[in-house]
Amino acid sequence: MSAKETDLANLMWSEKYRPKKLAEVVNQKEIIKGISNMIKSPDIPHMLFSGPAGVGKTTTALCIAMELLGEEWKKNTLELNASDERGIKMVRERVKEFAASIKLAGDKEFGTPKIIILDEADEMTSEAQTALRRIIEDSARTTRFIIICNYLSQIIEPIQSRCVVFRFTRLPREDVIDYLKMICEKEKVKFEEKALAQIYDATGGDMRHSINIMQAAAGMGSVSSANVIAAMGLSGRARVNEVLKLALSGKFNEARAKLLELTQVYGMSETDFMKYANQEAYEMKIEKPDEFAAIMAEYDYRLAAGAHPDIQLSALLAQLGKLGAKKQ
Template structure:
């Protein structure tokens, strides 16, 4: 005996399906990190490095793109520049013509022998004439992998162009450097950052104050990626992005805190100053390395004798070096405070000699 059962299935209209798909895409865009959401799509969208962009445009116009080596501080547009070039070169064929690797993850010789060599050895498919391998953070690659890469670059030049991206060009072996055209990316200027920052803040509905904007510029040191990450974090945590919100999100000491620390070290008795600074560090969760960085910048604006300034800068560097090596923060704080007291004595001796 058989039973036939009819089931009424919901019918979805074509237009409604498209609407759902669009909603999913829009929702995905809303949750993207702003660094990716606002990454420049073309070379014309880049806010800096105009000379480099113009040179690359000429290379592509003549279809003579060489192997490239981009180096400079983080967040200055190195990856964005080569991705914009790749989109302009390959258009809809981007995914099949570009191999993008982050060398800090894939940094061994196996990657060069397998992924890069396999991709490079296949002949070109489209009319552009070559494919593109992007090696990001290549200064993390081992020496052996870089040596193997040198041979791959040489052997497959007819099929592939390489773009090697790094922060420290000194960590790239000379044999690889000599095979590439080098471009140095400088930190972004404040006016270049400000225009993009204002646009993104307006697009995202961020209530960004003037002191908040100045704080973002101060803590970023020309790093656009860092600015956008901090801005997004502040917007998620606070209704209003001001100076206090920026410094609290980054964990760096406020300018007022640095001034308080400097005043204590220069004017208070040793044990009193130590107690005040230790209490402030505990209350606000400040790292001694961050305090030293801010002190270094604060010293630039102080009028103190040259001998005292040189002494402080030398010993600030020593304390920072010891902290980087894993030294105990409490011990290094007492050392730092002791150096300041000696600097005060040097300044007093200078004043007496005058």
């Protein structure tokens, strides 16, 4: 790890307290049990993890790599983000390079498969996924894939059928609160029970988001209810307000960029975005609140029905742009 990475890992509690062993992963018990048994056998299958943000998918994948590959795990693990990289071409090239470097390492290392963790695979088009499927087959002798997605329905069937699928779920209240308490004790930070409950209510079982809010509150002195509310305001509502204003003034691209930052970087869930947007809009006293309410209700329904959130929220911003343009 470079000095910079180490600094970041210590700075961000969500990184500092990322479990390093499968047994340390909170909840997800059936999954961890299944995987622990599976990695005892010499021939592990490809795996596909689905589920919401911040519940341990990437952590579990990294733990598998560490437990299976031991000290040399970094050298033999490739972490790719399907939505960062420019398409499947990049994935193919990186996989090829990686496979070649394994060959260079010599035959003695062929015994253990190498691991490729491909995050956000549901961001790939189905053409790209078809190409990925070929890559998986062609590199099967040396490589095992752990494919991660939010929505299993967005992964083509031929990939699903080649993997053992594990569905991760939101973490229960008690587990999240216990973990937050453990961090407070280790960091010697004072907390109020009520504040931890508020964090859970706001994040709904997303551990990363919970830890981030708690760290922001701790930065204000302690994890008190008032600081949690202030921290959430900073990380949440103020930014939602900004997205709304940009959307209503027709700046679609800027609004969308801010929205993505909110959901991807700050881990705000789509439902929280809708909730905050609703509150903010009334406080802003927007014009045509009746039309605003109708638009929000429509998209709230679509999200609840399971439509793709990125697409729906983008369409929502476009609708708000039209609403904003109407007022002259």
